[in-house]
Amino acid sequence: MSKTVAFHLQKGGVGKTTISGTLACQSALEGHKTLILDCDPQGNLSSWFLKEPPKFELSDVLQGRCYVGNAIVAAPELENLSILPTFGIGGTLKNYSETKLSEEPFILQDLVKEVSEEYEHIILDLSPGLGRLERSALIASDEIVTPMTPEVFSLDGLEIFIDELAKLKKNMRASVKHNKIIINSYDERIRQHRDIFSAAESSGRFLVYRIPVDPLFRKAQEAGRVPQLYKVRGRGMKAATQQAIMDLDSSIWR
Numbered sequence: 001m002s003k004t005v006a007f008h009l010q011k012g013g014v015g016k017t018t019i020s021g022t023l024a025c026q027s028a029l030e031g032h033k034t035l036i037l038d039c040d041p042q043g044n045l046s047s048w049f050l051k052e053p054p055k056f057e058l059s060d061v062l063q064g065r066c067y068v069g070n071a072i073v074a075a076p077e078l079e080n081l082s083i084l085p086t087f088g089i090g091g092t093l094k095n096y097s098e099t100k101l102s103e104e105p106f107i108l109q110d111l112v113k114e115v116s117e118e119y120e121h122i123i124l125d126l127s128p129g130l131g132r133l134e135r136s137a138l139i140a141s142d143e144i145v146t147p148m149t150p151e152v153f154s155l156d157g158l159e160i161f162i163d164e165l166a167k168l169k170k171n172m173r174a175s176v177k178h179n180k181i182i183i184n185s186y187d188e189r190i191r192q193h194r195d196i197f198s199a200a201e202s203s204g205r206f207l208v209y210r211i212p213v214d215p216l217f218r219k220a221q222e223a224g225r226v227p228q229l230y231k232v233r234g235r236g237m238k239a240a241t242q243q244a245i246m247d248l249d250s251s252i253w254r
Protein backbone atom coordinates (compact mmCIF):
# COMPACT_ATOMS: atom_id res chain seq x y z
CA MET A 1 0.00 0.00 0.00
CA SER A 2 1.25 3.42 -0.90
CA LYS A 3 1.63 6.22 1.66
CA THR A 4 2.06 9.96 1.03
CA VAL A 5 3.77 12.25 3.54
CA ALA A 6 4.33 16.01 3.51
CA PHE A 7 6.82 17.69 5.85
CA HIS A 8 5.31 21.04 6.59
CA LEU A 9 5.13 24.15 8.74
CA GLN A 10 4.26 27.59 7.35
CA LYS A 11 7.60 28.96 8.56
CA GLY A 12 10.63 29.20 6.26
CA GLY A 13 14.03 27.62 6.80
CA VAL A 14 13.03 24.98 9.37
CA GLY A 15 14.38 22.04 7.37
CA LYS A 16 11.41 20.98 5.24
CA THR A 17 13.55 20.35 2.16
CA THR A 18 16.46 18.84 4.10
CA ILE A 19 14.20 16.40 5.94
CA SER A 20 12.02 15.55 2.90
CA GLY A 21 15.12 14.84 0.81
CA THR A 22 16.96 12.89 3.50
CA LEU A 23 13.91 10.80 4.43
CA ALA A 24 13.26 10.08 0.74
CA CYS A 25 16.87 8.84 0.44
CA GLN A 26 16.49 6.71 3.57
CA SER A 27 13.31 5.14 2.23
CA ALA A 28 15.06 4.36 -1.08
CA LEU A 29 18.10 2.98 0.78
CA GLU A 30 15.75 0.64 2.68
CA GLY A 31 14.61 -0.70 -0.69
CA HIS A 32 11.25 1.04 -1.08
CA LYS A 33 10.19 2.59 -4.37
CA THR A 34 10.09 6.24 -3.44
CA LEU A 35 8.90 9.33 -5.27
CA ILE A 36 9.52 12.96 -4.39
CA LEU A 37 6.95 15.47 -5.62
CA ASP A 38 8.67 18.84 -5.61
CA CYS A 39 5.76 21.17 -4.86
CA ASP A 40 7.96 24.17 -4.04
CA PRO A 41 8.10 26.73 -6.88
CA GLN A 42 11.71 27.40 -5.86
CA GLY A 43 12.59 23.80 -6.76
CA ASN A 44 15.28 23.45 -4.08
CA LEU A 45 14.86 19.71 -3.73
CA SER A 46 15.08 19.19 -7.49
CA SER A 47 18.24 21.23 -7.77
CA TRP A 48 19.73 19.29 -4.86
CA PHE A 49 19.41 15.92 -6.61
CA LEU A 50 19.31 16.61 -10.34
CA LYS A 51 22.46 17.61 -12.19
CA GLU A 52 20.83 17.95 -15.60
CA PRO A 53 17.79 20.18 -16.06
CA PRO A 54 14.89 17.82 -16.75
CA LYS A 55 12.67 18.18 -19.82
CA PHE A 56 9.37 18.52 -17.97
CA GLU A 57 8.29 19.67 -14.53
CA LEU A 58 5.39 19.04 -12.15
CA SER A 59 3.55 22.08 -13.44
CA ASP A 60 3.60 20.63 -16.99
CA VAL A 61 1.83 17.52 -15.68
CA LEU A 62 -0.75 19.59 -13.78
CA GLN A 63 -1.46 21.61 -16.91
CA GLY A 64 -1.80 18.53 -19.14
CA ARG A 65 1.29 19.34 -21.19
CA CYS A 66 2.79 15.87 -20.66
CA TYR A 67 2.05 12.50 -19.10
CA VAL A 68 3.17 12.06 -15.52
CA GLY A 69 5.44 9.15 -16.51
CA ASN A 70 7.30 11.40 -18.93
CA ALA A 71 8.06 14.00 -16.26
CA ILE A 72 9.29 11.64 -13.51
CA VAL A 73 13.09 11.30 -13.52
CA ALA A 74 15.42 8.90 -11.72
CA ALA A 75 17.57 10.43 -8.99
CA PRO A 76 21.29 9.63 -9.19
CA GLU A 77 22.98 7.24 -6.71
CA LEU A 78 19.80 5.51 -5.52
CA GLU A 79 17.96 3.17 -7.80
CA ASN A 80 14.69 3.33 -5.87
CA LEU A 81 14.43 7.12 -5.81
CA SER A 82 12.56 9.17 -8.43
CA ILE A 83 11.59 12.82 -8.61
CA LEU A 84 8.77 14.71 -10.21
CA PRO A 85 10.72 17.95 -10.35
CA THR A 86 10.04 21.66 -10.31
CA PHE A 87 12.30 24.12 -12.10
CA GLY A 88 13.49 26.77 -9.69
CA ILE A 89 14.47 29.12 -12.47
CA GLY A 90 12.15 29.56 -15.42
CA GLY A 91 9.53 27.23 -13.92
CA THR A 92 5.78 27.70 -14.19
CA LEU A 93 4.50 26.23 -10.90
CA LYS A 94 4.13 29.60 -9.16
CA ASN A 95 2.15 31.08 -12.01
CA TYR A 96 -0.02 27.96 -12.26
CA SER A 97 -0.77 28.04 -8.53
CA GLU A 98 -1.75 31.71 -8.69
CA THR A 99 -3.98 31.41 -11.74
CA LYS A 100 -5.47 27.97 -12.38
CA LEU A 101 -5.09 25.97 -9.17
CA SER A 102 -8.11 27.57 -7.47
CA GLU A 103 -10.36 25.81 -10.00
CA GLU A 104 -8.85 22.41 -9.26
CA PRO A 105 -7.86 22.15 -5.56
CA PHE A 106 -7.84 18.33 -5.69
CA ILE A 107 -5.47 18.07 -8.65
CA LEU A 108 -2.47 17.05 -6.52
CA GLN A 109 -4.61 14.49 -4.70
CA ASP A 110 -5.60 13.03 -8.09
CA LEU A 111 -1.97 12.98 -9.20
CA VAL A 112 -0.90 11.16 -6.04
CA LYS A 113 -3.63 8.56 -6.67
CA GLU A 114 -2.36 8.10 -10.21
CA VAL A 115 1.23 7.36 -9.15
CA SER A 116 0.42 5.42 -6.00
CA GLU A 117 0.22 2.11 -7.91
CA GLU A 118 3.88 2.43 -8.78
CA TYR A 119 5.46 4.01 -5.67
CA GLU A 120 5.30 2.74 -2.09
CA HIS A 121 6.38 5.99 -0.48
CA ILE A 122 5.56 9.44 -1.84
CA ILE A 123 7.12 12.53 -0.23
CA LEU A 124 6.02 16.10 -0.88
CA ASP A 125 8.27 19.10 -0.35
CA LEU A 126 6.38 22.38 0.02
CA SER A 127 7.35 26.02 0.14
CA PRO A 128 6.74 27.94 3.37
CA GLY A 129 3.28 29.47 3.83
CA LEU A 130 -0.25 28.17 3.67
CA GLY A 131 -1.43 29.35 0.29
CA ARG A 132 -3.41 27.49 -2.33
CA LEU A 133 -0.54 25.30 -3.45
CA GLU A 134 0.44 24.25 0.06
CA ARG A 135 -3.19 23.54 0.94
CA SER A 136 -3.66 21.36 -2.13
CA ALA A 137 -0.50 19.46 -1.27
CA LEU A 138 -1.53 19.00 2.37
CA ILE A 139 -4.90 17.50 1.48
CA ALA A 140 -3.17 15.19 -1.01
CA SER A 141 -1.18 13.64 1.88
CA ASP A 142 -2.00 10.79 4.24
CA GLU A 143 0.20 12.31 6.92
CA ILE A 144 1.83 15.65 7.68
CA VAL A 145 4.97 15.72 9.80
CA THR A 146 5.99 19.13 11.11
CA PRO A 147 9.63 20.16 11.30
CA MET A 148 10.52 23.14 13.46
CA THR A 149 13.69 24.70 14.79
CA PRO A 150 14.25 25.11 18.53
CA GLU A 151 13.82 28.89 18.63
CA VAL A 152 11.75 31.40 20.54
CA PHE A 153 8.22 31.55 19.01
CA SER A 154 8.59 28.11 17.37
CA LEU A 155 5.82 26.67 19.54
CA ASP A 156 3.59 29.65 18.61
CA GLY A 157 4.22 28.82 14.94
CA LEU A 158 3.17 25.24 15.64
CA GLU A 159 -0.09 26.40 17.29
CA ILE A 160 -0.91 28.55 14.24
CA PHE A 161 -0.27 25.59 11.97
CA ILE A 162 -2.48 23.28 14.07
CA ASP A 163 -5.36 25.81 13.88
CA GLU A 164 -5.01 26.36 10.14
CA LEU A 165 -4.77 22.65 9.48
CA ALA A 166 -7.93 21.97 11.49
CA LYS A 167 -9.82 24.53 9.38
CA LEU A 168 -8.44 23.12 6.15
CA LYS A 169 -9.37 19.55 7.11
CA LYS A 170 -12.89 20.64 8.00
CA ASN A 171 -13.44 22.69 4.84
CA MET A 172 -11.99 20.08 2.51
CA ARG A 173 -13.39 17.04 4.38
CA ALA A 174 -9.82 15.76 4.60
CA SER A 175 -8.63 13.15 7.11
CA VAL A 176 -4.90 13.68 7.03
CA LYS A 177 -2.98 12.57 10.13
CA HIS A 178 -0.77 15.02 12.07
CA ASN A 179 0.78 13.62 15.24
CA LYS A 180 4.54 13.94 14.75
CA ILE A 181 6.85 16.91 15.09
CA ILE A 182 10.57 17.11 14.52
CA ILE A 183 12.80 19.50 16.41
CA ASN A 184 15.45 20.06 13.76
CA SER A 185 18.99 21.37 14.17
CA TYR A 186 18.83 20.23 17.79
CA ASP A 187 21.85 20.73 20.03
CA GLU A 188 21.66 18.94 23.37
CA ARG A 189 24.18 21.39 24.88
CA ILE A 190 21.84 24.35 24.43
CA ARG A 191 19.38 24.84 27.25
CA GLN A 192 16.73 26.51 25.06
CA HIS A 193 16.75 23.48 22.76
CA ARG A 194 16.22 21.13 25.70
CA ASP A 195 13.43 23.37 27.05
CA ILE A 196 11.59 23.50 23.72
CA PHE A 197 11.86 19.74 23.34
CA SER A 198 10.48 19.20 26.87
CA ALA A 199 7.63 21.68 26.31
CA ALA A 200 6.67 19.98 23.04
CA GLU A 201 6.82 16.52 24.60
CA SER A 202 4.99 17.39 27.80
CA SER A 203 2.02 18.78 25.85
CA GLY A 204 1.29 15.10 25.18
CA ARG A 205 -0.22 15.90 21.80
CA PHE A 206 2.66 14.80 19.62
CA LEU A 207 5.35 12.23 19.14
CA VAL A 208 8.42 14.45 19.24
CA TYR A 209 11.59 13.59 17.30
CA ARG A 210 14.95 15.36 17.23
CA ILE A 211 17.39 15.72 14.35
CA PRO A 212 20.80 16.96 15.50
CA VAL A 213 22.49 19.95 13.97
CA ASP A 214 24.85 18.42 11.42
CA PRO A 215 26.88 20.42 8.87
CA LEU A 216 26.91 17.43 6.56
CA PHE A 217 23.37 18.25 5.35
CA ARG A 218 24.44 21.57 3.83
CA LYS A 219 27.61 20.07 2.36
CA ALA A 220 25.68 17.19 0.75
CA GLN A 221 23.18 19.70 -0.68
CA GLU A 222 25.96 21.85 -2.12
CA ALA A 223 27.56 18.78 -3.67
CA GLY A 224 24.22 17.46 -4.98
CA ARG A 225 24.68 14.21 -3.06
CA VAL A 226 22.71 11.79 -0.89
CA PRO A 227 23.61 12.77 2.72
CA GLN A 228 23.74 9.17 3.97
CA LEU A 229 26.38 8.33 1.31
CA TYR A 230 28.36 11.54 1.34
CA LYS A 231 31.69 11.96 3.09
CA VAL A 232 33.95 14.97 3.50
CA ARG A 233 37.57 14.01 4.22
CA GLY A 234 36.43 10.55 5.20
CA ARG A 235 33.71 11.78 7.58
CA GLY A 236 30.03 11.29 6.92
CA MET A 237 26.87 12.04 8.79
CA LYS A 238 27.14 11.95 12.59
CA ALA A 239 26.11 8.60 14.07
CA ALA A 240 23.38 10.38 16.09
CA THR A 241 21.99 12.00 12.93
CA GLN A 242 21.95 8.67 11.10
CA GLN A 243 20.16 7.06 14.05
CA ALA A 244 17.60 9.90 14.20
CA ILE A 245 16.87 9.53 10.48
CA MET A 246 16.48 5.76 10.79
CA ASP A 247 14.14 6.10 13.79
CA LEU A 248 12.01 8.66 11.97
CA ASP A 249 11.92 6.53 8.83
CA SER A 250 10.69 3.46 10.69
CA SER A 251 8.14 5.44 12.66
CA ILE A 252 6.67 7.15 9.57
CA TRP A 253 6.39 4.16 7.25
CA ARG A 254 5.68 1.27 9.61
Ligand SMILES: Nc1ncnc2c1ncn2[C@@H]1O[C@H](COP(=O)(O)OP(=O)(O)OP(=O)(O)O)[C@@H](O)[C@H]1O
Nearest residue numbers: 012013014015016017018128185212213214217218
Ligand atom coordinates in the same frame (compact mmCIF):
# COMPACT_ATOMS: atom_id res chain seq x y z
N1 LIG B 1 19.81 19.35 11.02
C1 LIG B 1 20.45 20.31 10.36
N2 LIG B 1 21.74 20.62 10.68
C2 LIG B 1 22.41 21.61 10.05
N3 LIG B 1 21.91 22.33 9.04
C3 LIG B 1 20.63 22.06 8.66
C4 LIG B 1 19.84 21.05 9.29
N4 LIG B 1 18.62 21.04 8.70
C5 LIG B 1 18.64 21.99 7.75
N5 LIG B 1 19.84 22.61 7.70
C6 LIG B 1 20.26 23.71 6.82
O1 LIG B 1 19.35 24.81 7.05
C7 LIG B 1 19.05 25.47 5.85
C8 LIG B 1 17.53 25.51 5.67
O2 LIG B 1 17.07 24.19 5.51
P1 LIG B 1 15.94 23.83 4.42
O3 LIG B 1 16.24 24.46 3.12
O4 LIG B 1 15.78 22.35 4.46
O5 LIG B 1 14.69 24.55 5.08
P2 LIG B 1 13.24 24.75 4.44
O6 LIG B 1 12.27 24.68 5.56
O7 LIG B 1 13.04 23.80 3.32
O8 LIG B 1 13.36 26.23 3.86
P3 LIG B 1 12.26 26.97 2.93
O9 LIG B 1 11.16 27.37 3.84
O10 LIG B 1 13.03 28.12 2.36
O11 LIG B 1 11.82 25.98 1.89
C9 LIG B 1 19.81 24.73 4.75
O12 LIG B 1 21.01 25.40 4.48
C10 LIG B 1 20.10 23.37 5.35
O13 LIG B 1 21.29 22.78 4.84
Ligand SMILES: [Mg+2]
Nearest residue numbers: 016017044126
Ligand atom coordinates in the same frame (compact mmCIF):
# COMPACT_ATOMS: atom_id res chain seq x y z
MG1 LIG C 1 12.47 24.16 1.32
